[in-house]
Amino acid sequence: MIIFGTKGYLYQLAILTLVCGRCGNPSAHTLRKRVTKFTLFFVPLFPFSTKYATQCTFCGAEQQVTREQAEELQAQEAAGQGGYQGPGGQTHGPAGQQPYGRP
Numbered sequence: 001m002i003i004f005g006t007k008g009y010l011y012q013l014a015i016l017t018l019v020c021g022r023c024g025n026p027s028a029h030t031l032r033k034r035v036t037k038f039t040l041f042f043v044p045l046f047p048f049s050t051k052y053a054t055q056c057t058f059c060g061a062e063q064q065v066t067r068e069q070a071e072e073l074q075a076q077e078a079a080g081q082g083g084y085q086g087p088g089g090q091t092h093g094p095a096g097q098q099p100y101g102r103p
């Protein structure tokens with residue numbers, strides 16, 4: 001008798017600040033890789049499925065991304081996301097730096 005099956009592995013690759021496609025918030029998103037491995041007698045032999053997804057930590061929406069996108073996002077994180085520094089609040093949205101309204 002041969003016992004075979006699959007086993008899923010979940011890896012968290014990065015945490016990124018992205019604008020969510022669902023809730024529209026620029027919130028932290030986790031980038032995850034889900035690898036499904038073929039197992040024989042409960043021993044994982046080889047992966048036959050690898051999927052990448054981002055998940056919004058604000059609303060929980062998960063979005064699948066391609067491997068290329070995932071690599072791009074990881075590169076973005078490594079590069080410091082091009083200017084956004086920390087959750088400080090100095091650059092809170094692109095709303096005007098110049099307050100109009102003085103008559």
Ligand SMILES: [Zn+2]
Pocket residue numbers: 020021022023024025056057058059060061
């Ligand atoms: Zn969201």
